[in-house]
Amino acid sequence: MPTLQDVAILAGVSTATVSRTLNKPELVEPVTRTKVAEAIKVSGYTRNEAARSLAMRSSRTIxxxxxxxxSSYFAPIMDETVDILREYGYYTIVEATGNVANNIDPGKQRRAWQSLISRQVESIIVLSLLVDDAELENMLREFPNTVLIDRHVHEDSNRCITVDHYVGGQLAAKHLLDNGHRNIAMISGPENKPDANLRGKGFIDELLRQGCPIKENRIFQGDYTITSGTNAMQQILNGKDEVSAVFAQNDDMAAGVVNACYTAGIKVPEQMSVVGFDNSALATAVFPHLTTVSQPLKSMSHSAATLALNLSQRHQREGVLPNPQTHFMPALIERMSVMDIRPKQR
Amino acid sequence: MPTLQDVAILAGVSTATVSRTLNKPELVEPVTRTKVAEAIKVSGYTRNEAARSLAMRSSRTIxxxxxxxxSSYFAPIMDETVDILREYGYYTIVEATGNVANNIDPGKQRRAWQSLISRQVESIIVLSLLVDDAELENMLREFPNTVLIDRHVHEDSNRCITVDHYVGGQLAAKHLLDNGHRNIAMISGPENKPDANLRGKGFIDELLRQGCPIKENRIFQGDYTITSGTNAMQQILNGKDEVSAVFAQNDDMAAGVVNACYTAGIKVPEQMSVVGFDNSALATAVFPHLTTVSQPLKSMSHSAATLALNLSQRHQREGVLPNPQTHFMPALIERMSVMDIRPKQR
DNA sequence: ATTACTGATGTAAGCGCTTACATTTGTACT
DNA sequence: AGTACAAATGTAAGCGCTTACATCAGTAAT
Structure with missing residues (x-):
């Protein structure tokens, strides 16, 4: 592998000049600039980022x-984030905690976290629903340059990108009510998840406010997996309780609901309306396409990346980007899984 | 940030000793070992990987x-790979080409690739269906320490992790035939994709071999997207051609097929059987759950990671791992989307 | 007691960059 | 012609590690 040195010799200049033409071309004469460019080309040089990081005390890595x-929910966020970061010359190094619902490995979590820190990342974006709050607080104490997506830790709300799950729940409720539904069931996400709780609370409150309180026995516990949706729906169906609509707190469970309906010979949406949450890839894969609540993932990623950049070394040289929006509103995406059951116009 | 130096002073030893207790603890006296451990703890030291990479001329990064x-297809592979690599003390840095079907940006591809190389990765795992063959060859020339998943480049077949798509196609055909289907349609993947072509060829050949050649006009072109599956199926349905089963060359298109059937009031599998390919997350999300051909992604990831490790610097110190299997066989996963239409036993 | 090892630790060079500072060159004034 | 200053380039130190080599016990054999 050729080094800066090699290039310098080849071009007949000093290493400083080569370095400068690479990083601050405006400081070097156009003619030497081309000489260097030529040398780089013939030698096939690529800069050694490790050396650079060391010299600059900054890794340009997030x-x-x-x-x-x-998780389908993460993918669009990751795509977007990696993209923006590269645009600013930053690398993204990814670690996964390996957490999946019901299988959390604290050891692996910590190792992943440590791994990022010793890699001298300048900032960390946490996109995890499953690291628990206490652990998260620890992490933040250890490495404060962190931005959280869809998690909330009181101290530092301007480093949290959040979306209003409560409003999302309300939106779902409104939509069902607007379409004439009164006998409504809900399938919750994991008990201890604030986002799930808020979705539920928004939903319940809105129903109540519009004079149509949900019955206790129509609230079922799920855990965000497809099968938990299927199971809950089977209970609903077996209950011979006249339900005309169900709100599943995420799309995976909504897909499970649709599955259970088909299995039982119930038509969606003709006999059962369902609304999901997340607008994930599943929403348009199942039939009928799911009416769901979407989070503006793209904008959220953008904010997260911007925030991360602002927390990094970069801003000390090139200044800080305008501070991005951190709180977002969900929106209802109307598709085919909800039926209007209001009596026909006279 | 405390450095090795700081730790050394704190512990009253030399930097070499600290370094050794970190990397080859067996070379240092137990008592100094604990002294150093203590110093590391109180100072909160974490090693600077950039410096380490530079000194060792090896980045421990893949x-x-x-x-x-x-893409749902990539996720399990990435999960597994990152995991194994971390187990061996390796970092994974991820870049995305940003390619999606019908939207390929060669510039971004190159930048992503360059980015990896200047990061001094020791080896690259390519998990891309969309970088085209010519470009791939270029990349390999530039950086030969590359392992390819599910792509084939003639020169170096022991660096390609492949799965036998041809056999996969055969499996799908056999299954349909075994269930009594004779009027069968196929929806192809992208034209220029070898994997898609092989799936198709295996399927067609098997049909032919069993004396039930597929008609030309029952082969439809898709591009692996859900909507292309839906569109193709609509054509089939409109064609008033008596088809009882369709093979979609991936699960996304199969989901699209199911969608189109429901829209047209056709029941799956009662009136239309469908088999997909990939055993992706979608397969168990749609109703009925898809009968599909699965690739052993976990084993494949394992091989890829092992191969990458063997190509890296690591093997020069710690020796090479046994060479892993590189060619894999797919398997048919029977679920609910195919109906047995053979006449009942006498 | 001397010599010859062996094992634990220290010394210092060097990995490939960046950058403060020194030097050279060119330009525009007196 | 001489001075002052700016622009372009060079010199060399140092980023935080690893590791070959040197040093220094301590032990065992002569």
Whole structure:
């Protein structure tokens, strides 16, 4: 592998000049600039980032900590983030905690986290629903340059990118109500997850406010997996309780609901309306396409990347980017899984 | 940030000793070992990987180049790979080419690739279906320490992890035939993709071999997207051609097929059987759950990671791992989307 | 007691960059 | 012609590690 030195000799200049033409071309004469460019080309030089990091005491690297890659919810965020970061010359190094629902390995979490830190990342973006709050606080104490997506830790709310799950729940409720539904069931996400709780609370409150309180026995516990949706729906169906609509707190469970309906010979949406949450890839894969609540993932990623950049070394040289929006509003995406059951116009 | 130096002073030893207790603890006296451990703890030291990389001329980093994170096919592979690599003390740095079907950006591809190389990765795992063959050859020339998943480049077949798509196609055909289907349609993947072509060829050949050749006009072109599956199926349905089963060359298109059937009021599998390919997350999300051909992604990832490790610097110190299997066989996963239409037993 | 090892530790060079500072060159004034 | 200053380039130190080599016990054999 050729080094800066090699290039310098080849071009007949000093290493400083080569370095400068690479990093601050405006400081070097156009003619030497081309000489150097030529030398780089013939030697096939690529800069050694390790040496650069060491010399600059800055790694130009942002860590991204996620639960696992399989979650459809993470993918768009990761795509976007990696993209923006590269645009600013930053690398993204990814670690996964390996967490999946019901299988959390604290050891692996810590190792992934440590791994990022010793890699001298300048900032970390946490995209994990499954690292628990206490652990998260620890991490933040250890490495404060962290931005959280969809998690909230009181101290530092301007480093949290959040979306209003409460409003999302309300949106779902409104939509069902607007379409004439009164006998409504809900399938919750994991008990201890604030996002799930808020979705539920928003939903319940809105129903109540519109004079149509949800019955206790129509609230079922799920855990965000497809099968938990299927199971809950089977209970609903077996209950011979006249339910016309169900709100599943995420799309995976909504898909499970649709599955259970088909199995039982119930038509969606004709006999059962369902609304999901997340607008994940599943929403348009199942039939009928799911009416769901979407989070503006793209904008959220953008904010996260910007925030991370601002926390990094970069801003000390090139200044800080305008501070991005951190709180976002969800929106209802109307598709085919909800039926209007209001009596026809007179 | 405390350095090795700081730790050494704190512990009253030389930097070499600290370094050794970190990397080859067996070379240092137990008592100094604990002294050093103590010093590390109180100072909160974490090693600077950049300096380490530079000194060792090895980054302990493997690059993973993918198309985008959203593809459900990639996720399990990435999960597994990152995991194994970390187990061996290796970092994974991920870059995405940003390619999605019908939207390929060669510039971004190259930048992602360059980015990995200047990061001094020791080896690259390419997990991309969309970088084209010519470009891939270029890349390999530039950086030969590369392992390819599910791509084939003639020169170096022991660096390609492949799965036998041809056999996969055969499996699909056999299954349909075994269940009594004779009027069969196929929806192809992208024209220029070898994997898609092989799936198709295996399927067609098997049909032919069993005396049931597929008609030309029952082969439809898709591009691996859900909507292309839907569109193709609509054509089939409109064609008033008596088809009882369709083979979609991936699960996304199969999901699209199911969608189109529902829209047209056709029941799956009662009136239309469908088999997909990939055993992706979608397969168990749609109703009925898809009968599909699965690739042993976990084993494949394992091989890829092992190969990458063997190509890295590591093997020069710690020796090479046994050479892993590189060619894999797919398997048919029977679920609910195919109906047995053979006449009942007498 | 001397010599010859062996094992634990220290010394210092060097990995490939960046950058403060020194030097050279060119330009525009007196 | 001489001075002052700016622009372009060079010199060399140092980023935080690893590791070959040197040093220094301590032990065992002569």
């Amino acid at each position: 860590g991204l900590l996620t639960d696992n890659f399989a | 690059g993973l180049l993918t198309d985008n994170f959203a």
